[in-house]
Amino acid sequence: MLGQTDLWLLSPEIAMTGLALLVVVLDFFVKRKAIISIVSIAGLAVPAACATWIAVTDNRTITGFYGMLRVDNYALFFDFLFILIGAGTVLASYDYVRLYMKNAGEFYALMLFALVGAMLMASTGELITIYIALELTSFPLYVMAGMLRNSVPGDPGSASRSSEAGIKYVLLGAMSSAILLYGMALLYGTTGSTDLGEIARALTSIGKGPDSLVLLLAEVFIFAGFGFKISAVPFHMWAPDIYQGAPTPGTLFFSVASKTAGFAALIRVFVDGGLFSASSFYLWGLIGVAAVLSMTLGNVVAIAQTDIKRMMAYSSIAQAGYILVGFTALAFNPSSASASTNSAMLVFLAVYVISNIGAFAGIIALANATGGERVRDFDGLVRRSPALALGMSLCLLSLAGIPPFAGAISKIFIFITAWQGGGFLPFIVIIALLNSVISLVYYAGVVYRIFVAPPPREDRLRVSPALTAAMTLSVIGILAATVFFQPLLLAGKMGALDLFGFLTLASK
């Protein structure tokens, strides 16, 4: 029977769903679209309050709905991250949606529904629920990719590119879902349960033999399914086209929400489900190869891009590679000793999200003012809009990992913890460090254009209040994460420890 505790644990998701439905209903009656944006962003306070309420309650129960819901610190960490993503996306998209899209309410409602799915993905410990949540996250993203019905002035092909992106996203997304589901089915076939705790318990008794081969297949399929969501090589093919074709606020949302949700579920399934500990094959080798390929391909190909959105797509592939370095370390040493690696991954994700929101806010601001989304449109930005130029540069440098910003600290932290894992991990870390240097070419290249290259026109660009707010939020976030890195790390650590605590609990 449905208990009050269950509903209480689900309250952030319920509040988010309610907000999304409210936005849909408001869209029927309210003529002024600004009100819808304000409701969307102010309403995010309700799920945030619910999540805070759960977080500050001591000795709380963390499982609900017969173990399907698992609201531990790990889940709460991601809940707050997703709410932050929601706020950043609404702020960054406000002008774009008002100017170029007919369906403002639908855009926000879809975004909120995707966030419900993303939050649920982080806070469930059951395969079927993870799959449903994944689909709930993906479907709105497919629609958002194809939402640009009329071309942006100055770019006549943008509407057809948007439709193309939508179709591509649906087809490839369906394919990846099928692969993921097949992996889950094989896992269920091997262990006899869809609950991650039960799976971990069943896996301790599986030795070598045909079962472990099926298990490897299941692990590879599940990794491939989530690998699509996090756009890791070799499942990255969709990212550049869809990032470029989708309306820019949608691209911002894919680059942070899809990736964060994908990693949340990926880490949860592999750690909580005890897949790493049980694997008798060298799964870490496969993941290590994916990490190295993601970093190298992402960074090298990003250099050659002339479209800033494509560049950011390859940049996000490379960033997924850095996080996968930590994931390789987890796979190599799947004990609670890896909790620090895991917390480094969570913190890296948080900093990536904050920096990426700022970078995309800069791209959207420039595109709104000039209509250009190429890398060379950033020429001499500092003379056209100094504040925008400074904010954009800060975000890009944080993404590149230039000290002293938060991006650098989180990246160094992930590399150090991976290095300590021993084995072949130092080699991967060395490749990652080389890649960080390569990534400077394009991140610093844009910053160079902003500050040194001559501007195409001597004018002052007007940046709207909403985009200024998004950029300010991101810059303050980066600075705060730099200064208060320790508390952020502590939050990540609490989440990571919950994950591993569950594993030891399940193995007893």
Next chain:
Amino acid sequence: MAPYLPILILMGLAFAFTLLVTMVTFILGPKKPNATKLSPYECGIAEITPPQRRFPVKYLVTGMLFIIFDIEAASLLPLSILMKRLGVTGLLELVTFVAILLIAFLYVWRKGAFTWE
């Protein structure tokens, strides 16, 4: 494995027989082709319009909406049978479910998906 062996043999025989008959007719059969014989339809009148014609996208919308509300009805049936045992909680769940779908219904209505022309 053993109880399935006869089935496997039967499958093999069926396949071999089909192949044999096809090959024999293909090799021994007389071949006198002409234009009428090679056309897709050997009998009847010549086609007036190409058979692959475009059909209105409205069908797609209607079909999708039908599926949504069909599934709603299908989900309500088992709930209604168990309603006595589920009690007030079940009723509240049902109301929530229908309310969410009602918003979807309103949305579809406002978007004009129910107007045919």
